[in-house]
Amino acid sequence: MVRVLSYGVSVLALLSFPGAARAAIQTEGQEAAIGASDRAEVENNEIFVTASAVTATKTETPLIETPQAISVVPSELFLERGARNVQETLRYSAGVTAEAYGLDSRGDTSSVRGLSPVEYLDGMRRLFNYSVLPRVAVETLDRVEILRGPASVLYGQGANGGIVNMVSKRPQHGVPSGEVAVQYGSFDRLQGQVDLTGSLDAAGTLAGRLVAVVRDAETQTDFVKDDRVVLAPSLSWRPGPDTSIVLIGTYQRDRGASTQQFLPIVATILAEEGWRLDTSTFLGDPEQDRLRATQYVGTLLAEHRFSDAATLRTSLRYLDGESFFQEIYPDTYANPLDPFIDADDRVVNRFIYGSRADIRTFTSDTNLELRFATGPFEHLLLAGIDYSDYRQRSQSGSGVTTPIDIYDPVSTGVTPVPLVDDPNQRNSQLGFYVQDQIRYADRVSLVVGARRDRARSKTEGLDAQIDEATTFRAGLIGELGGGLAPYVSYSEAFLPVAGLDFGGVAFEPQRGRQYEAGLKWQPRRTVLVTLSAYDIEETNRPINDPENPVNVIQTGRVKSRGFEIEGSYILPGDLTLTAAYSYNEATVEESSYPEEIGEQLNDTPRHLASAWVAKTFALTAETSLRLGGGVRHVGPTRSIGVFGAPTVRTPGYTLADALVELDYRERWRLSVSATNLFDKDYYAPCRSFGDCFTGNGRSVIATLGYRF
Numbered sequence: 001m002v003r004v005l006s007y008g009v010s011v012l013a014l015l016s017f018p019g020a021a022r023a024a025i026q027t028e029g030q031e032a033a034i035g036a037s038d039r040a041e042v043e044n045n046e047i048f049v050t051a052s053a054v055t056a057t058k059t060e061t062p063l064i065e066t067p068q069a070i071s072v073v074p075s076e077l078f079l080e081r082g083a084r085n086v087q088e089t090l091r092y093s094a095g096v097t098a099e100a101y102g103l104d105s106r107g108d109t110s111s112v113r114g115l116s117p118v119e120y121l122d123g124m125r126r127l128f129n130y131s132v133l134p135r136v137a138v139e140t141l142d143r144v145e146i147l148r149g150p151a152s153v154l155y156g157q158g159a160n161g162g163i164v165n166m167v168s169k170r171p172q173h174g175v176p177s178g179e180v181a182v183q184y185g186s187f188d189r190l191q192g193q194v195d196l197t198g199s200l201d202a203a204g205t206l207a208g209r210l211v212a213v214v215r216d217a218e219t220q221t222d223f224v225k226d227d228r229v230v231l232a233p234s235l236s237w238r239p240g241p242d243t244s245i246v247l248i249g250t251y252q253r254d255r256g257a258s259t260q261q262f263l264p265i266v267a268t269i270l271a272e273e274g275w276r277l278d279t280s281t282f283l284g285d286p287e288q289d290r291l292r293a294t295q296y297v298g299t300l301l302a303e304h305r306f307s308d309a310a311t312l313r314t315s316l317r318y319l320d321g322e323s324f325f326q327e328i329y330p331d332t333y334a335n336p337l338d339p340f341i342d343a344d345d346r347v348v349n350r351f352i353y354g355s356r357a358d359i360r361t362f363t364s365d366t367n368l369e370l371r372f373a374t375g376p377f378e379h380l381l382l383a384g385i386d387y388s389d390y391r392q393r394s395q396s397g398s399g400v401t402t403p404i405d406i407y408d409p410v411s412t413g414v415t416p417v418p419l420v421d422d423p424n425q426r427n428s429q430l431g432f433y434v435q436d437q438i439r440y441a442d443r444v445s446l447v448v449g450a451r452r453d454r455a456r457s458k459t460e461g462l463d464a465q466i467d468e469a470t471t472f473r474a475g476l477i478g479e480l481g482g483g484l485a486p487y488v489s490y491s492e493a494f495l496p497v498a499g500l501d502f503g504g505v506a507f508e509p510q511r512g513r514q515y516e517a518g519l520k521w522q523p524r525r526t527v528l529v530t531l532s533a534y535d536i537e538e539t540n541r542p543i544n545d546p547e548n549p550v551n552v553i554q555t556g557r558v559k560s561r562g563f564e565i566e567g568s569y570i571l572p573g574d575l576t577l578t579a580a581y582s583y584n585e586a587t588v589e590e591s592s593y594p595e596e597i598g599e600q601l602n603d604t605p606r607h608l609a610s611a612w613v614a615k616t617f618a619l620t621a622e623t624s625l626r627l628g629g630g631v632r633h634v635g636p637t638r639s640i641g642v643f644g645a646p647t648v649r650t651p652g653y654t655l656a657d658a659l660v661e662l663d664y665r666e667r668w669r670l671s672v673s674a675t676n677l678f679d680k681d682y683y684a685p686c687r688s689f690g691d692c693f694t695g696n697g698r699s700v701i702a703t704l705g706y707r708f
Contacts (some may be wrong), residue, residue, distance in 0.1 A: 005459060019427040041251035055145040055165040057437065058123070058154050058382055058445065064522050065445045067146045067475030067487035069532040069564065070094070075141055075169075077242060077576075079296040080614060080628060082673035082701065086136050086166060089144045091632055092610040094530075094566035094580035096146060098605065102684035103220060104292065105259040106325070109165075111157075112148050114560045114586030115512075115538055119494065122168050122248075122299060123155050124317050124363040128390040129497075130552070131357040132323045134293045135253040137230045138191050140211050142169045146565075149514040149534060150493030153449040156386060156431035160493045160512035160538040160560075168299070169205035169539055170246055171236035172197045177708060181669075185701030189217040189226070207236040210632060218695050222282035224289070227255040236354050242305040250297040255328070257289040258555075264332045264339050265648060267406055269686045275407075279694040283350070283404055284328040285411040295321035303649040311369040317359045318671060326328065326354035328401055336645055336690025346405045349557060354417040355396040363388045367433075380437040390427045395419035408548040412488075412524075423460035426592060427642030430454050435473075440546040444478040447489075455496040457506050465506045483523040489516045497554075508554060512538040529567035536560040537589075542543055543602075554591030558601055574626075582608040593642040593675055600638060603685045605652065607635035628659035634684065641688035653682035653695065671704040673697065 056066045063070065071093045078089035087108040090098040097111045107127075110117065119127050121136060145165045151158040176198025183191040197209040234248040261284065267277045300316040301415045324609040332339045367384025397420055402413040420533040435449035449470050457465040475489030491514050497507035518532035536556045545551035561586035570575045588600035600606065614628030636652040656678060662670035679698035685693040 008282075008470065035094050035276040037186040054083050054123070055120075055147045055151075055163060057382075057435065058367060058384070058425060059382060059437065061380075063439065063528065064479070064485055064520055065439075066476060067447055067477040067489045068491070068516060069518060069530060069534075069683065070145055071096075071148075071566065074143045075138070078138065078144065078669075079610065080661075080673070080676040081630060082322065082657055082659070082699065084699070084701075085129045085138060085264075086141075086144065086164070087142075088675075089138060090146060090164070092578060092612050093146050093579060094564040095124070095148050095562075095584070095608070097605060097608065097634060098281070099684060099696065102695045103259045103262065104693065104696075105135075105219065105224070105256055106132055109603065110111065110164065112144055112161035112164075113534060113536060113562065114584045114601055116154075116159055116542075117161040117164045117535065118159045119148075120155070120163050120165040122301065122317070123315055124365060124386075125155070125171040125388060126166075126319075128361065128388075129222070129425075130394070131323045131355070131359060131392060131394065132291060132293055133359065134228075134254045134295050134323075136166055136230065137213055137232075137252065139195070139204045139213050140169055140232045140290055142167045145215070149165075149516055149536065150471075150491040150512055151473075152453075152469075152471040152492055152494045153433055153451045156433075156451060156471075156497055157388065157454045158291040158493050159495045159510060160514065160536050169195070169197075169209060169211055169232075169234070169246055170248070171209040171234050172203050172302075173207040173236065173238065175199070179669075179705050179707045181703050181705030182280050183626070183701055186515045186699045187218040187220060187226075191217070195264060196537065202290045207238075207239050209236075218614045219257040220279050220280055220399065220694075220699075221257070221261060223284075223286040224257045225255060229253045233432060242301045244301075246299075247693045248294070248297075248299040248301070250299075252297075254291070256291045256319055257284070258291060258325075260693055262329045262332060263694065264330060264336075264406065265646075265686050265692055266337060266339065268692040268694075269648070269650065269683055270337075270482075270486070277406060278706065279697055281406070283330050283348075283406060283409050283411075285414040288326060288414045288416060289328060290326045291326060292325075293321065293323040295319060304693045309371045312366075314364070314366045316364045317362070319359070321359045322357065323359075324354075324356045326352070328411070330404070330406065330691075331400075333457050333689030336641075336688065339690060341403060345479075346407050347403050347530045349402050349403050350400040351398060352414065352417045353398040355394060356419055357392055361389065372706055376440060378439040380433045380439070382433075382437075382560045384433050386429075386431050387434075388427075388429050390425070394422045394425075396422055402699070406411055423462070425460075426456075426458045427496060428456045433680065445476070447475040448695075453494055455509065456495060459506055461640070462506070466497055466622060468511070474669065477520070483527075485520040485522070487516075487518055487520065490514070491516075497540070508536065508540045510540045510542075511535060524569040527568070529565070530564045534561065535565040547589070553592075554590070558586060559589050560584060560586040562603075575629075576614045577612070579611040580609065584608075594642075595642050596640045599640055599655065602639045603637050603650075605635035605637050605688065607633070608653070609633040612657075622665045624663045626659065626661040626663070628661075630657040631655070637685040639685060639687040639689075645690070646689040648686045648688050650683050650685040650692075653681060653684070655682075667702070667707050669707065671705075672702045673698065674700045 065075040082091040090096045100111045104624040112389040178196035198420045200206045215228040233250045236247045293582045302314045305311045365386040370381040378516045397417040431453040433451040438446040455467045473491040477487035493508040493512040514536045515583040516534040547552045564582045566580040588596045588603045610632040612630035616626040633654040641646045641647045658674045678696045683692045
């Protein structure tokens with residue numbers, strides 16, 4: 001009998017996750033599916049499945065041969081840790097501030113190495129500007145890959161922080177299987193979910209999958225809902241052994257409001273005893289605060305292998321989304337240290353902001369992979385072309401509305417903000433790229449690549465803005481023996497920024513470069529440790545305008561330097577252990593504001609650390625118990641005041657997570673996951689603008705599922 005012994009999935013997050021076997025194997029007449037980025041090896045009648053992170057090279061390259069830091073977090077692991085959204089899946093990854101702005105339902109905002117990453121789905125960019133779209137449901141994802149540092153050679157539209165690439169679940173060919181589950185948890189979270197997959201015909205050439213989620217929930221913030229409906233059907237057609245076509249459809253409807261209330265610093269972090277607001281405080285209006293977002297998405301993923309030496313891949317996606325967002329928030333900006341308008345220091349003025357957006361995006365990526373040899377050198381050559389077209393029609397409006405007593409927040413007299421037409425936006429980008437991975441003596445790998453981009457930004461009423469750039473990358477990694485593989489790499493970034501500032505001026509593209517060096521250690525298949533050091537330079541960074549925090553401007557130059565260590569060790573008996581530590585100095589080198597030059601970048605912690613351990617115990621022949629626990633630390637941050645605003649220091653915080661799961665006959669599953677187990681109040685971060693971003697309080701979710 002053949003059994004799966006280990007499943008390697010991450011550079012520093014997970015090496016082996018029993019039961020994760022997306023893997024699969026053909027044994028005893030049963031077929032399971034090996035993921036596109038996984039490689040299976042047989043040793044002593046045991047199958048080792050070692051993952052490759054396709055985000056790094058767009059090819060099936062083992063992580064130990066990839067000269068750049070990358071983490072892969074499979075769904076089994078991030079759900080075990082209690083992740084409810086994409087940014088929470090990153091909590092235990094090195095170099096990542098997963099929830100850069102705390103409890104924020106407007107989007108998945110994280111920072112990588114102190115800089116903002118770009119969000120990708122199935123290798124294609126998903127978001128292009130700051131408009132609100134439904135956040136990707138974690139229940140539809142197979143894994144999340146985090147590529148740290150610039151990656152424009154392969155993606156064009158890659159920020160200096162890196163890429164967060166979400167990989168969708170796909171149909172599995174074979175005997176139909178699936179899971180039906182219900183959840184109940186904190187803040188009256190009630191959710192039902194289904195994940196069904198399997199072959200649809202006797203020949204096994206056609207397979208289907210259906211992921212569905214229905215949720216009715218409150219949130220930590222009073223009066224704010226978190227309701228969702230997701231339907232994600234998909235089909236996989238394999239007409240022959242060399243051809244695969246996958247179609248993925250997604251309908252998603254989210255209903256809620258903004259969980260962030262921008263609570264005044266003088267009533268939170270700077271408040272005297274007894275005057276600190278509760279983290280559930282709502283300072284908006286229950287009838288007027290709204291976040292309604294709907295999207296329809298269609299994705300095509302096709303691959304054809306002409307021979308062992310040539311493979312063609314094509315990815316296409318069309319997204320049709322619409323959203324309405326309106327929020328009432330306190331005026332902490334006019335006078336951050338004294339925003340009150342009454343003698344008792346209770347009442348503050350409020351602003352209202354609203355927007356309505358209609359978004360259409362088309363993205364595509366086609367590449368040809370060639371394998372050949374020149375003497376002792378084995379080449380894996382990739383040449384491709386990608387294209388994106390983003391269009392937005394929108395309306396927006398802002399103004400002043402009625403004040404509120406923040407200690408007795410009863411909202412009255414608020415009317416919707418009038419919306420006026422914004423200039424229509426259209427942004428397109430065409431890129432050509434080539435990459436060669438050269439392997440020598442099955443020990444040394446050299447990766448070199450180049451790309452040419454042409455980006456066009458057109459704002460209604462203005463001339464089109466054309467930006468062109470050539471970017472490069474190079475990396476070298478060698479295996480010294482004993483599982484040691486040192487590496488060095490260089491990469492560049494070019495990221496067109498869609499939209500206008502309040503002056504009607506189009507944003508300039510962000511640019512940057514990175515030097516990275518590191519050491520990967522894999523003494524056995526179930527162990528992987530990576531140590532990396534980096535130096536990144538970024539220009540044209542978007543920031544909030546201190547004179548108008550709703551506006552976005554672009555500052556000068558930022559340097560980010562630091563190091564990371566991340567590892568995992570999997571022992572027999574299903575023990576999973578992961579740990580990570582990061583140190584980051586992100587320094588402002590040039591800026592319009594002299595106060596921040598030479599200082600640590602606002603809201604950026606220097607220290608991040610995490611550890612997670614989980615183990616399964618056999619209770620009876622049919623029942624097992626899995627226990628897990630983790631701790632994560634985010635260091636203190638600072639927000640430097642300009643134009644007389646105060647400099648604000650936000651304390652760091654350390655949080656604990658836990659898991660208890662019972663499994664009966666590998667069919668029934670009852671799990672309870674808890675995040676921020678001890679319900680610590682914290683902020684992430686507080687800013688010199690005068691507001692604080694509240695952190696996520698304790699969340700406990702029980703899940704009852706049945707697998708078949």
